[in-house]
Amino acid sequence: MTRLIFLGPPGAGKGTQAKNLADGLNIPHISTGDILRQAMKDQTSLGIKAQSFVDKGELVPDQLVQDLVEERLAKPDAQSGWILDGFPRTVSQATFLEELLNQLNQGGERVVNLEVPDEIVVSRLLGRGRKDDTEDVIRRRLEVYRSSTAPLISYYSDRHKLLSVNGNQSLEDVTKVLLLSIN
Numbered sequence: 629m630t631r632l633i634f635l636g637p638p639g640a641g642k643g644t645q646a647k648n649l650a651d652g653l654n655i656p657h658i659s660t661g662d663i664l665r666q667a668m669k670d671q672t673s674l675g676i677k678a679q680s681f682v683d684k685g686e687l688v689p690d691q692l693v694q695d696l697v698e699e700r701l702a703k704p705d706a707q708s709g710w711i712l713d714g715f716p717r718t719v720s721q722a723t724f725l726e727e728l729l730n731q732l733n734q735g736g737e738r739v740v741n742l743e744v745p746d747e748i749v750v751s752r753l754l755g756r757g758r759k760d761d762t763e764d765v766i767r768r769r770l771e772v773y774r775s776s777t778a779p780l781i782s783y784y785s786d787r788h789k790l791l792s793v794n795g796n797q798s799l800e801d802v803t804k805v806l807l808l809s810i811n
Contacts (some may be wrong), residue, residue: 630655630709630810631734633716633725635780636742637773638766639749640795641802645742646713648803649810655709660693663700674699694724701732719779738810739784742795742802746770 630653634642643659650657667675668682674696681688697715700706716722729735744752746767753766784790793805 629736630711631729631737632711632810633737633739633784634711634713634742635739635777635784636795637744637746637749637777638769639752640742640744641799642713642742644799645740645802645806646711648799649806650711652807653709653711655711656705657711657713658697658700658706658715660697660712660714663696664688664693667696690718690721690724694721694728697725698728701728701734706734716780718776719783722780722783737789738791739789740806740809741781741784741790741792743792744795748796 630649632646632649634646636642646657646659664675664678668679669675674692678688678692678696681692693715697712701710712725716725729737749770750763750766753761754763781790791809793802793809795802797805
């Protein structure tokens with residue numbers, strides 16, 4: 629049973645690797661951004677609540693994101709495994725997730741940390757050509773990532789669940805390392 633949580637800085641390739649592995653293992657790739665957008669599109673009760681924050685330009689509160697994750701992990705297709713991308717982002721979310729997985733009898737998760745040097749991240753994100761991807765903005769996002777996610781790396785390392793992978797390789801090489809490491 630494969631249950632993976634992907635960590636890594638913006639531009640590390642989390643979404644790409646998570647999707648490739650999920651497709652290959654025939655398990656859902658659960659991106660909190662995707663489930664949030666889908667809930668808003670489907671006008672679910674949680675989606676309507678989330679939309680009110682998004683419309684005001686505010687961050688969706690932790691509790692609402694946690695409720696969406698709980699709802700998603702309870703679906704039948706998640707019983708045979710999953711890959712989480714974008715959650716948890718803080719130690720309090722990780723604690724919530726650990727309790728939730730125990731309740732759902734879905735423990736045994738592993739955490740993949742894709743390590744990529746800041747200079748590589750900056751060049752990758754600048755290469756995407758998005759107008760909001762300026763070097764200053766990217767470096768600020770990296771600072772925020774480091775301050776909020778560094779404690780998560782320790783949290784999962786202390787629980788012997790962390791697998792660090794060099795994300796500064798070709799897409800295919802990272803995938804090979806991941807497949808060898810999780811099996």
